[in-house]
Amino acid sequence: MxxxxxxxxxxxxxxxxxxxxxxxxxxxxxxxxxxxxxxxxxxxxxxxxxxxxxxxxxxxxxxxxxxxxxxxxxxxxxxxxxxxxxxxxxxxxxxxxxxxxxxxxxxxxxxxxxxxxxxxxxxxxxxxxxxxxxxxxxxxxxxxxxxxxxxxxDGRGRYQEFVKTTFPAGLRLDGLKVVIDCANGAAYRAAPEVLWELGATVVPVGVSPNGTNINDRCGSTHTQTAAEAVVAHGADVGICLDGDADRVMILDEAGRVADGDQIMAMMASRWAMDGKLRGGALVATVMSNLGLERFLTGQGIGLERTAVGDRYVVERMRAGGFNLGGEQSGHIVMTDYATTGDGLIAGLQFLAEMARTGHKASALVRQFDTVPQMLKNVRFAAGKTPLEQASVQAVIAANTARIAGKGRILIRKSGTEPLIRVMAECEDEGMLVQVVDEIVGAVEAVV
The missing domain is CATH 3.40.120.10 (Alpha-D-Glucose-1,6-Bisphosphate, subunit A, domain 3)
Known part of the structure; x- marks a missing residue:
């Protein structure tokens, strides 16, 4: 069916x-x-x-x-x-x-x-x-x-109390100044209140929803606003959620962004050292960077890849008994705590590591060097099937052969928008640009 x-x-x-x-x-x-x-x-x-x-x-x-x-x-x-x-x-x-x-x-x-x-x-x-x-x-x-x-x-209050129980007992956020960008979305009250109750000095951003400003120049897909706030307020760290708060991006004290891959790398490494990483592996999607895979291999940690979508990450985690997974886009799934991606809980896990180690955010957000990656989207009209066109398939095949041994190509139709997503990774950045541009050009020619 x-x-x-x-x-x-x-x-x-x-x-x-x-x-x-x-x-x-x-x-x-x-x-x-x-x-x-x-x-x-x-x-x-x-x-x-x-x-x-x-x-x-x-x-x-x-x-x-x-x-x-x-x-x-x-x-x-x-x-x-x-x-x-x-x-x-x-x-x-x-x-x-x-x-x-x-x-x-x-x-x-x-x-x-x-x-x-x-x-x-x-x-x-x-x-x-x-x-x-x-x-x-x-x-x-x-x-x-x-x-x-x-x-x-009191539904929101029940959730907030639960979220606080995921933060390690005995730790507090006293002395940490945290920018929290709620994207004018669902966590606009919950996230700042949880952080304040745990002792942080809170600088709220994106907490004035009016029905039409959700994700508008704020949140995890537009981190510049929060980055500017981090620098302006001299904050220690920034946490950027998306409109429904199931994604997160972390900003260090200079406003530099760490995506889901970097956050998962930090958590997987820490959990493995503490004996908490069930199954000895992280579950991530085909979009996660090759740099993450190399980092995990060096740590003796496996990587299980799935189709794009946090639901498929969760399905693999449940089937294999894993307890940590997520997506480069910022979905971080910790089944010890939650049944789906939870940006606030993931942010708290990062803050707990800062509080436990005394390290600056910049020392935690860059766990590995990424392999150069490029992603471009091509919008298409309803009813079109650009990936089935012979001309597009020929260009994809030629560039797949060209990049073999040096990187990889991933092309897929978005499951949430009428977009064709063209992603490639390659150590040779010149080749990377050429490969992506040629495939994008072929798709645009038929849409």
Whole structure:
């Protein structure tokens, strides 16, 4: 059974345009409710969180209508990070968790992500079954069995208290000045409060959401704003989250950026030394830099690669018994603590290492030298299949042969946007530029 509506991270698109319409959200809610009520019975419940996008109000109400129409009781959390939904789904004994967010995308986009009762994102198979229900007549509840909805006022507080328990007992952040950039998104209150309660001097950035400024020149995809704040305030470190706070980038005291690969390298090395790294390996995607792989090999640590998407990282971690994984983009998954990427918890782990060692951020963020890497995106129109064109395939084949033994090429269609992503790594930077530009040119010629 294949999926058409769901991408690598739920259903996503432009708000008020298919599939992110109120009508589709209502039907999707009803289909998900029916999927989780297959066994009948009563007292089924779902928790719904959202980020700060204006369209979140519309989708929240539509999902609530669809879910209650199938007999699901809805608990509304309001603006909370994506990992909070995973945590609270399990903590509140819910059958289903829903996060309304398009993560790092601009405010015009939105998305819907589902979590199972164990707090983990749904499998491809479960999403395919929900799609199949969408295509038919969805069985609604009898009038007396329609679900109820209520707002949960302390959901964010419950998550914050849990997050603090992941910080090592006996350590505090006294004396550390931390810039925290919340991308005007879901963590705009939770992240600064947690840091302050642990003793940090907090410089908040991106904490004034207005419905349309999420990820706008701030957050993990635009670190310049936080970098300027780090330098201006003489901060020790910067933490940049994305719109739903499941990604993180770390800035050192000079405002230099460390991506997910560098953060994972530091954590894997430290956990291995402490005997905490289960399976003796880190799980990362095919996008992670070759430099990370070489660093881990030198440390006697394995690297398990997966397809792009934190859900696939988590699936491999669960199947192989690993407890650390993530993506270069900043998803850091620590299954000892969370069921999905959690930018705030990952940031706290980095701060704990600073507090434990007394080292500056700059001494921790550069764990290895990266192999030169280039990534370019090509946008294409709906219905186009540029990677299937013979002219594109010929250019890809020629450049793959050209770079063999010196690097690698990875070309894929994005699972969240209409983009072809062309990535290559090569020690020879001149060749790297030529290879990427030739492939991008071939793709652009057909789109």
């Amino acid at each position: 294949t999926r058409k509506l769901f991408g690598t991270d739920g259903v996503r698109g432009r708000a008020n345009t298919y599939p992110m319409t109120a009508e589709m959200a209502l039907r999707l809610g009803a289909a998900a409710g029916r999927f989780f009520r297959r066994d009948g019975g009563s007292a089924h419940r779902v928790v719904i969180g959202k980020d700060t996008r204006l369209s979140g109000y519309m989708l929240e109400n539509a999902l609530t209508a669809g879910l209650t129409s199938t007999g699901m009781n809805v608990l509304l959390l309001g603006p909370v990070p994506t990992p909070a939904v995973g945590f609270l789904t399990r903590s509140m004994r819910a059958d289903l968790g829903v996060m309304i967010s398009a993560s790092h995308n601009p405010h015009q986009d939105n998305g819907i992500k589902f979590f199972g009762p164990d707090g983990f994102k749904l499998s491809d198979e479960a999403e395919a079954e929900i799609e199949a229900l969408l295509e038919g007549e969805i069985q609604l509840a009898q009038a007396a069995n329609i679900g109820r909805a209520r707002r949960i006022e």
